[in-house]
Amino acid sequence: MQKVTLLPGDGIGPEVTRAAREIVAASGAALELEEVLIGQRAEREAGTPLPASVFDSIAETRLALKGPTQTPFGGDYRVHIERKDANGNIEQRTYPSIAIALRKELGLYVNVRPVKNYPGVASRFEHVDLLIFRENSEDLYSGMERMIDEGTAEAIKIISFRASERAARFALDYMRKLRRKRLTVVHKANVMKMTDGLFLKTALDTGKDYPDIAVDQRVVDTLCMELVMRPETFDGLLLPNLYGDIVSDLAAGLVGGLGVAPGANIGTECAMFEAVHGTAPDIAGQDIANPMAMILSTVMLLRHIGEFGAADRIEAALTAVLAEKKHLTRDLGGEAGTRGMTEAIVEKLKA
Numbered sequence: 001m002q003k004v005t006l007l008p009g010d011g012i013g014p015e016v017t018r019a020a021r022e023i024v025a026a027s028g029a030a031l032e033l034e035e036v037l038i039g040q041r042a043e044r045e046a047g048t049p050l051p052a053s054v055f056d057s058i059a060e061t062r063l064a065l066k067g068p069t070q071t072p073f074g075g076d077y078r079v080h081i082e083r084k085d086a087n088g089n090i091e092q093r094t095y096p097s098i099a100i101a102l103r104k105e106l107g108l109y110v111n112v113r114p115v116k117n118y119p120g121v122a123s124r125f126e127h128v129d130l131l132i133f134r135e136n137s138e139d140l141y142s143g144m145e146r147m148i149d150e151g152t153a154e155a156i157k158i159i160s161f162r163a164s165e166r167a168a169r170f171a172l173d174y175m176r177k178l179r180r181k182r183l184t185v186v187h188k189a190n191v192m193k194m195t196d197g198l199f200l201k202t203a204l205d206t207g208k209d210y211p212d213i214a215v216d217q218r219v220v221d222t223l224c225m226e227l228v229m230r231p232e233t234f235d236g237l238l239l240p241n242l243y244g245d246i247v248s249d250l251a252a253g254l255v256g257g258l259g260v261a262p263g264a265n266i267g268t269e270c271a272m273f274e275a276v277h278g279t280a281p282d283i284a285g286q287d288i289a290n291p292m293a294m295i296l297s298t299v300m301l302l303r304h305i306g307e308f309g310a311a312d313r314i315e316a317a318l319t320a321v322l323a324e325k326k327h328l329t330r331d332l333g334g335e336a337g338t339r340g341m342t343e344a345i346v347e348k349l350k351a
């Protein structure tokens, strides 16, 4: 039995992770989900939104399934971390959000976000099948931001050869395994000549080791225009952290919205699976949230650990429910709740 740390998170997190739990149980996958508090409930009960228990559990399981966690907009909110180094000394660090703290502390250096059409999910486009690879550890998300004076703020953008090469190589290896043919490197190297220039050059150079994959490039603004005009012409996208964050929400919008877009954060020691969407405070606690993105993130986790049978069964059950269009959440044009849609998928798994 493979143990997995389950982090329900905030807002709609507990609702969609409950759905994932029920679906894993019905699929017969050999997973044991160990629930650990994170976010606002952890803050109330343990005095910190990211307690040591989260790291302790992931150190053992090396796998996490995470619901979204809330971060206030603006202000001086920081997540404080205290961890022991190899010599037993306490190290303290701060991060702009829980998600960023986890990605950095756990060395989750790349974020994979597949975006494709599903039958039954209405969207403006057909034949979209994109693999988005987002460098996950640096860029403007370095957390190095400060007020210079009352009227001026600055943020530091970090791009390194090491992180860019590692993300590019991961993307190319992943694409090769799936026999995908084209990776587009996304940047703004015409303006950010050194930082994005380094990211672009590193990715193009790394691509030379993969003659079976065509590696080309787009400036991020041009890419956004092309994506909303002809998304079906793109195959894989490799982006620095900030553009990756923005473009993956845009891409989710191409195929039905944030309710349908899953994701995986991959590192050398462990992996954490979470939907692209956030805590959706406007619909939290109302049994409205679409559980699909969280369920597909679970499918990615199962494939990551080689549980292909259970992953295929869950995806087939979900696809059947979508195609029938009888038990869909509101964002998909239906009237079912989170629980109703989950139950319909569970029924298909048991049939």
Ligand code: NAD
Residues within 6 Å of the ligand: 012, 067, 068, 069, 070, 071, 072, 099, 258, 259, 260, 274, 276, 277, 278, 279, 280, 281, 282, 283, 288, 289, 290, 291, 293, 331
């Ligand atoms: P959001 O993704 O939470 O919501 C954007 C819109 O999409 C809302 O209208 C919401 O109702 C809808 N939506 C999102 N998920 C949905 C689902 N599963 N089913 C149906 N509709 C869904 O983005 P936001 O409002 O910008 O952010 C809210 C909070 O989430 C913020 O505190 C933000 O920091 C946090 N956030 C966390 C993560 C994470 O933990 N990885 C990621 C993104 C945002």
